[in-house]
């Protein structure tokens with residue numbers, strides 16, 4: 001078992017990582033949750049596979065209710081948040097209630113948003129069940145729901161009181177989801193953790209030491225969040241690959257890519273920009289491309305003109321006054337920020353990237369499995 005402490009000016013909490021931790025949940029949550037009513041927010045896929053283990057592990061911390069929303073991004077809406085408020089009120093919850101977010105990043109963001117707003121804020125425990133949620137979304141306090149005009153645009157910062165990442169839950173996660181989560185772990189390598197990057201590059205994906213990869217990712221994220229909880233400065237760097245990535249997701253109406261897959265293509269685009277700026281080499285680009293391929297991440301650009309992607313990037317909440325912010329690699333293991341790059345440069349980098357990758361149309365809606 002590994003534990004990483006997240007220390008912020010106003011709070012601190014532990015992220016505990018290991019196999020079989022659901023069984024130890026009551027002990028792990030003793031300090032933060034004893035004496036509170038607990039409500040579990042989850043979704044059917046996760047509940048079917050791991051609900052029994054969660055309930056057994058909670059023991060005497062028996063939940064007052066288990067509230068389920070549909071699996072997938074569609075549940076990250078104000079409508080589903082509102083139904084969760086209904087469920088909390090019907091279960092007699094008050095400001096002493098604690099919410100357990102049991103699922104992937106969707107459940108963490110939605111349940112976290114509800115925890116941030118119900119009774120002006122109640123404690124949140126994260127029990128992430130996807131690799132993406134373990135390495136990234138369960139830590140750092142960003143919680144949100146989507147608006148029809150934009151992803152994550154209604155949200156808050158609400159740090160959890162504890163996070164428990166049971167690696168055994170990943171045994172049931174579809175391979176494509178596991179690979180998409182791995183992209184976010186690789187991100188921490190590219191941002192500066194060269195040892196983590198070396199582990200990811202030198203070890204076949206099936207043999208990754210997941211406890212180490214999750215703990216290292218969380219440690220890296222915790223260090224950045226401790227410096228800049230509200231993303232006024234250093235936290236922006238966690239958006240490596242996300243400027244184009246979010247536009248790719250939006251251009252394909254959130255059906256073309258898993259989040260990590262879009263971030264992988266966005267990161268390769270960032271490398272193309274860095275090559276044009278003579279801050280990274282073709283060898284760096286090839287190394288990262290090879291790494292993503294070894295994870296089995298599909299690497300493709302959508303059948304839409306670059307102009308459309310530009311519009312979407314400018315519409316994203318990371319853009320400011322018509323200027324785009326890119327986090328760009330400097331070789332392997334360092335990044336820098338670039339604001340207001342000229343459009344011809346952006347278009348050229350995209351053309352070069354497109355020449356190397358497959359092309360996808362807007363695929364029909366798909367579930368988690370492929």
Ligand code: NAD
Nearest residue numbers: 045071072104105106107129130132137142169172173368
């Ligand atoms: P997700 O929560 O939709 O889970 C992916 C799929 O895996 C779903 O179909 C789910 O039913 C299934 N699943 C989850 N756990 C499983 C398990 N153990 N076994 C079998 N199936 C399982 O998606 P995600 O990739 O975990 O998260 C994506 C979301 O996270 C997006 O909404 C994104 O915006 C958000 N996000 C938030 C942050 C943040 O800092 N708050 C950071 C990155 C991403």
Ligand code: GLY
Nearest residue numbers: 136140142235238
């Ligand atoms: N996932 C980026 C962040 O938490 O800031």
